[in-house]
Amino acid sequence: MRICIVGGGLGGLTAALALLQQGFKVTVYEQAKELKELGAGVQLGPNAVGVLYRLGLETQMQEIATDTQGKKVRLWNTGQSWPLFDLGRLSVAMYGFPYLTVHRADLQRVLAQKIQTLDPNCIVLNSKVLCIEQTQEMVKIKIDGQEAIECDLLIGADGVHSVIRKALFGHDEARQSGIMAWRGVIDCKNLPPHMHEMVATNWVGPGAHVVQYPLRRGELMNFVGAIEGNRWEIESWSEQGTTEECLGDFKGWHEDIHTLIKAIHTPYKWVLKVRDPMPSWTKGSITLLGDACHPMLPFLAQGAGMALEDAYILARALKKYKHSLPLALGRYEHARIERTSRVVDGSNANAKRFHNPALADATGASEYVSKEWSEERVKERYEWLFRYNVEEVEI
Numbered sequence: 001m002r003i004c005i006v007g008g009g010l011g012g013l014t015a016a017l018a019l020l021q022q023g024f025k026v027t028v029y030e031q032a033k034e035l036k037e038l039g040a041g042v043q044l045g046p047n048a049v050g051v052l053y054r055l056g057l058e059t060q061m062q063e064i065a066t067d068t069q070g071k072k073v074r075l076w077n078t079g080q081s082w083p084l085f086d087l088g089r090l091s092v093a094m095y096g097f098p099y100l101t102v103h104r105a106d107l108q109r110v111l112a113q114k115i116q117t118l119d120p121n122c123i124v125l126n127s128k129v130l131c132i133e134q135t136q137e138m139v140k141i142k143i144d145g146q147e148a149i150e151c152d153l154l155i156g157a158d159g160v161h162s163v164i165r166k167a168l169f170g171h172d173e174a175r176q177s178g179i180m181a182w183r184g185v186i187d188c189k190n191l192p193p194h195m196h197e198m199v200a201t202n203w204v205g206p207g208a209h210v211v212q213y214p215l216r217r218g219e220l221m222n223f224v225g226a227i228e229g230n231r232w233e234i235e236s237w238s239e240q241g242t243t244e245e246c247l248g249d250f251k252g253w254h255e256d257i258h259t260l261i262k263a264i265h266t267p268y269k270w271v272l273k274v275r276d277p278m279p280s281w282t283k284g285s286i287t288l289l290g291d292a293c294h295p296m297l298p299f300l301a302q303g304a305g306m307a308l309e310d311a312y313i314l315a316r317a318l319k320k321y322k323h324s325l326p327l328a329l330g331r332y333e334h335a336r337i338e339r340t341s342r343v344v345d346g347s348n349a350n351a352k353r354f355h356n357p358a359l360a361d362a363t364g365a366s367e368y369v370s371k372e373w374s375e376e377r378v379k380e381r382y383e384w385l386f387r388y389n390v391e392e393v394e395i
């Protein structure tokens with residue numbers, strides 16, 4: 001079977017690796033001229049780390065990731081703090097795998113290196129897919145400036161603006177979430193010593209929140225600041241903003257937040273859009289994975305995790321049902337739709353929780369945080385996510 005993947009992001013590369021390990025021949029077409037993720041971190045819950053470890057990347061992950069010692073919630077103005085959950089020891093003890101934070105570029109590099117040991121020609125860069133055509137016998141892919149390519153299975157892993165999804169299902173109905181976000185990476189050398197803590201922090205406030213966590217064993221700090229508003233239009237990884245604009249959005253917030261913002265090398269901004277979960281994402285010999293089929297708000301920190309899980313389960317389904325592609329794709333989709341839809345909905349719900357008006361003053365906030373982030377509520381929200389086992393789930 002000739003398998004092509006469109007998109008060499010975290011989902012596409014994980015799918016390529018999982019498929020190569022299952023003995024398939026696969027080619028990834030990526031539009032970028034080089035594999036260079038825009039600087040930003042990604043949090044990987046034990047469910048996502050489990051996928052990478054099962055693909056033989058445990059040593060590499062330990063080299064590039066930060067095993068944060070815990071996660072806390074802090075209040076936007078006073079800085080009061082509450083424990084959220086223990087990411088380190090407890091994660092391994094409870095779920096079998098750690099909760100790690102990693103620079104996206106590092107993860108993309110280790111995935112690509114592992115793929116290249118199995119097939120040095122698997123990843124084809126500088127290949128922007130323009131359109132596709134499907135017949136009974138095969139799928140034809142038209143790549144900018146190249147001859148058309150034919151394959152038996154096409155996997156669209158081309159992210160939130162997926163060309164493949166549009167070709168199969170038409171334009172999506174994206175709605176403004178009413179939330180914009182800032183992202184940036186900070187060199188920890190530019191932060192005072194009390195801000196070098198190896199913990200992840202969710203700062204919560206009325207109408208906004210900030211997530212910060214260390215990367216590269218504490219060399220860098222990742223910053224994501226989400227605020228309510230509709231000033232921007234562009235949903236993009238590469239739209240730059242200014243420090244002044246970002247500071248203005250967090251006026252009145254704790255001085256640690258201002259210190260972080262001033263230390264961001266380049267602040268990037270983008271608008272967050274909401275899309276309803278898709279009822280189906282396969283047509284004939286074409287299927288989708290990751291943000292191409294279930295883009296979500298980043299408020300459960302699970303978008304990449306879902307792409308990784310999709311990739312692993314898809315490879316398992318193709319191996320198990322290799323006599324029947326429709327069956328394999330049907331089983332893959334069946335195994336994934338309910339869970340990913342639940343994560344999309346849960347991420348939307350967290351937006352309301354993080355920005356609740358009750359957080360405006362310290363007394364109301366204390367009561368609200370103690371209730372919403374009680375051990376029991378946190379368990380309810382995360383337990384089912386973290387416990388998922390890609391090897392055991394029925395397909």
Ligand SMILES: Cc1cc2nc3c(=O)[nH]c(=O)nc-3n(C[C@H](O)[C@H](O)[C@H](O)COP(=O)(O)OP(=O)(O)OC[C@H]3O[C@@H](n4cnc5c(N)ncnc54)[C@H](O)[C@@H]3O)c2cc1C
Pocket residue numbers: 006007008009010011012029030031032041042043044127128129130157158159160161162163181183224289290291292298301302303304305306307
């Ligand atoms: C601010 C923010 C913070 C986040 N934090 C987290 C987090 O902490 N944890 C987490 O799990 N998730 C997080 N996410 C979500 C996560 O980044 C995405 O869900 C994940 O990157 C999806 O992976 P993907 O491979 O599906 O798509 P992408 O990473 O978008 O990759 C798509 C790839 O396809 C390529 N491509 C696109 N079109 C074409 C084409 N026509 N031809 C060829 N190639 C093409 C692109 O160049 C890209 O390389 C966050 C997202 C945001 C916005």
